[in-house]
Amino acid sequence: MINAMNNKFDWNRFCKVVKKDFCNLWPMFGTTMIVLASLPFAVWLLALVIDRTAVIAPNYRVVMIMVVSSLAALMLPSRLYRTMNLRNEGIYYAMLPASKLEKFLSMLFFTFIVAPMVTYLGSMVLDIILRLMPAGAYHEWLWQGDGGFPLFTRIPMDDDTIPGFHSWLLTAATYTSLFATPAIFLFAATLFKKHKVLYTFLILYLMEFAFTIIAIPIVVSLIKNPDFMEWFYDTIFKLGPENMMNWAMGIATGFNVVIFALFTWLTWHRLKKMPY
Numbered sequence: 001m002i003n004a005m006n007n008k009f010d011w012n013r014f015c016k017v018v019k020k021d022f023c024n025l026w027p028m029f030g031t032t033m034i035v036l037a038s039l040p041f042a043v044w045l046l047a048l049v050i051d052r053t054a055v056i057a058p059n060y061r062v063v064m065i066m067v068v069s070s071l072a073a074l075m076l077p078s079r080l081y082r083t084m085n086l087r088n089e090g091i092y093y094a095m096l097p098a099s100k101l102e103k104f105l106s107m108l109f110f111t112f113i114v115a116p117m118v119t120y121l122g123s124m125v126l127d128i129i130l131r132l133m134p135a136g137a138y139h140e141w142l143w144q145g146d147g148g149f150p151l152f153t154r155i156p157m158d159d160d161t162i163p164g165f166h167s168w169l170l171t172a173a174t175y176t177s178l179f180a181t182p183a184i185f186l187f188a189a190t191l192f193k194k195h196k197v198l199y200t201f202l203i204l205y206l207m208e209f210a211f212t213i214i215a216i217p218i219v220v221s222l223i224k225n226p227d228f229m230e231w232f233y234d235t236i237f238k239l240g241p242e243n244m245m246n247w248a249m250g251i252a253t254g255f256n257v258v259i260f261a262l263f264t265w266l267t268w269h270r271l272k273k274m275p276y
Contacts, residue, residue, distance in 0.1 A: 037122035169249035176256035
């Protein structure tokens with residue numbers, strides 16, 4: 001009966017959970033979103049101090065806004081859902097009159113949509129204000145960049161440099177990474193009791209460091225292998241650099257989708273089994 005309730009979805013209860021999370025968003029995460037949305041201002045101010053003639057192109061500003069929005073998604077679970085895995089403090093979250101499915105869906109909604117979008121829009125408003133300033137490094141509006149309107153921007157690519165490369169694959173790889181990485185931090189928030197973001201960064205860094213230590217000798221041995229190098233050059237010659245790039249971006253996109261699905265499922269599994 002309890003498991004059936006945990007997997008049940010009721011729209012009215014879900015709306016109440018969303019309303020509760022929304023009411024907690026500002027007092028628990030509002031200051032962080034303001035700081036993140038204001039980070040591009042620090043770059044603008046630094047450019048103004050160092051070189052008054054400096055120009056920060058719209059494309060770079062869009063990338064900065066995307067980065068701070070992604071950081072908001074990474075950090076939100078550790079703040080808004082800080083107590084969900086704490087044995088004593090987590091009782092309040094566990095006793096909310098809603099199923100675990102409804103709480104989980106609200107968690108996904110605020111992590112992947114609300115927090116990054118609020119930060120994104122806040123950064124855009126600040127960008128417009130800075131563009132209106134009589135001095136500074138913003139000489140164009142955000143939507144005047146190569147990517148188009150920033151809310152639906154594509155990652156620009158010089159098609160003359162790599163004629164056969166499909167730039168939409170780079171855009172797909174970039175945007176799927178904006179979902180894959182927060183999914184890892186969301187899952188980590190269900191594991192660590194303190195310093196959730198810091199510990200997650202450290203674990204990822206150690207994993208990357210270990211992978212590098214293992215990979216470097218393998219790559220060196222492959223490079224010294226004439227048969228492998230002959231096969232490698234033949235492959236590049238047949239595919240061409242543009243197709244190699246297409247394959248790389250396609251694999252990166254697929255990898256991001258798998259990471260997002262895997263860690264979202266692991267988060268749901270942890271939430272269902274959470275002891276209090």
